[in-house]
Amino acid sequence: MTQQPSKTAAKTKAGSPSGTKTxxxxxxxxxxxxxxxxxxxxWLEFNRxxxxEGQDER
Structure with a gap:
């Protein structure tokens, strides 16, 4: 069984000519x-x- 490249990989390769930089x-x-x-x-804000919360008497 041979593997075929995925459709997205084929689209990616065909999307831009080789050797060009975007x-x-x-x-x-x-x-x-x-x-x-x-x-x-x-850290100081967290401690505050x-x-x-420790002073809250709920």
């Missing part, structure tokens, strides 16, 4: 520090929430 502009600037969390600040 330039995709990123949707987000990954160098923007706003996309990243400060681990120390998030835990202490607040």
């Amino acid at each position: 330039s995709v502009k990123p949707k987000f600037d990954l160098n923007d520090p706003g996309w990243y969390l400060n681990r120390e600040l998030t 929430r835990v202490l607040h």
